[in-house]
Amino acid sequence: MDLQRIETQARALLHAASRYTHPTEKQAFADLAANGDVSWREDPERVRLNARSIDVLERLRFIEPAINGYGSQISQAGRRALSDPALLTEKAQWLDEWIELEELREQLDLERASSTNTLSELTITNWRQFSAVSIVFHSSLTVLTGANGAGKTTLLNILGPHFNWPAQLLVSGDDRSGAEKTGSVGTLYYSNGARTDLLQSHGSGTRNAPLQMSSMQTVPGIFINSHRSVSFYQPLESLPPRFSESDTLLQQFSSEIQVRYAGGASNHSPLYRMKEALVAAAMYAYGNTAVRQNEAARDVWEGYQRILRTFLPKALEFDRLLVDDAEIILVTKNAEFPLEAVSGGIGAMLELSWQIFLRQRNQLAFTVCIDEPENHLHPELQRSLIPSLLRAFPNVNFIVATHSPLVVTAVRDANVYALSKGEDGRVRSRRVENINPTATPDETLMSVLGLDSALPIWAETELEGLMSGLGESPSADELRAFRSELKRLGLDRQFPAAVRAIEARG
Structure with missing residues (x-):
């Protein structure tokens, strides 16, 4: 320097x-x-x-x-x-x-592999529930995890304005002077070397007051919130008269999501907009004697199917998309079914991949923020989701907030941060190093997400009751009876841990 x-x-x-x-x-x-x-x-x-x-x-x-x-x-x-x-x-x-x-x-x-400007680091000090937060964003994947109320979504929402996401940050002030005050609560750093103060205005009453960024930089990307749309069947009202550009298709899809996020209503679902776009792509992709071929439509039609072959679970055995009577049909090795008939998990994956695919049409490298990507997904899909995203979109920088231990441990090369309360009751960030990839989900829940126990509450209560009935130095007969009772309750796997607890107690 x-x-x-x-x-x-x-x-x-x-x-x-x-x-x-x-x-x-x-x-x-x-x-x-x-x-x-x-x-x-x-x-x-x-x-x-x-x-x-x-x-x-x-x-x-x-x-x-x-x-x-x-x-x-x-x-x-x-x-x-x-x-x-x-x-x-x-x-x-x-x-x-x-x-x-x-x-x-x-x-x-x-x-960083790409010169495209992205988010580099976020620091927060003494704001809301946070005592001290320091997040260094990985060039490929950053994972934020923690209990409900720890602030994962709040941190993502701070980044939202870069991606035209109208996130709410409600504040309640008790300043009765009528004068609005503003103070810095942190700093956001960018990969181009710039940085911006994060300013919070303070006033009276409860209101939506997103953090202001005095020197916010342009960061290409998209924000995908935790609310997945409900799939319901809607036939196309009319065949698309033309094929729209990718930016327009993404805007139409995102607008439907934002309307619902804001509590509004719309005549069309996001999945309807996706079907409309894919039907138009198929209609204009190859042309005929009366319709001129549209290369952009062909790129979308064929390109999205290539993404799906990489991204969708192998067990689905996806083959291709087909248009039949203005309906999008998913063709697999052993079945065919309409777009709206897919399961909630597959539907969530289609929504996710469609948005990222459209954004990638004009720029290979960009940032994607995803809140709770595990929503609606079976544990097996949770385990494979992030690796599939990284494989399908290798130039994208992902920032995700999650509760799922299967998402936390999904990729070795990532920055993982756990948000947890300190002794003062306020939230701090902790970089999680050397995550054990062989750990069970229960072990990850305890070591990373901070659970005291992954047992059901009823089982924990039964175990505590049995433990309290043992003395500091139980006899062999007492231990055999203790183990038999654990086995009767289906808790026999807890016996080694219980013995260690007894030894520590003694």
């Missing part, structure tokens, strides 16, 4: 900040320092340089947030530093650690 270059740029930014008489966005300091040339925003090297230089100025407290939290301004210490020959001549105590962390971030970003 060229510290002298950072110091020079920090001085230029500080001079730019001094020319503003009111708080403004930090990007404006960089624009002014570049004499109004905003082309630096498209240059990752200059983006990273400006982000680091501004970070240095904030750490030195030479620029500070405005009182209301909107924008930043030069501080009195910053004005005094304008005449200082070297901002960092006397090393701050934090400098060595800061350099090491910045170099690590840059190295991780350089190791």
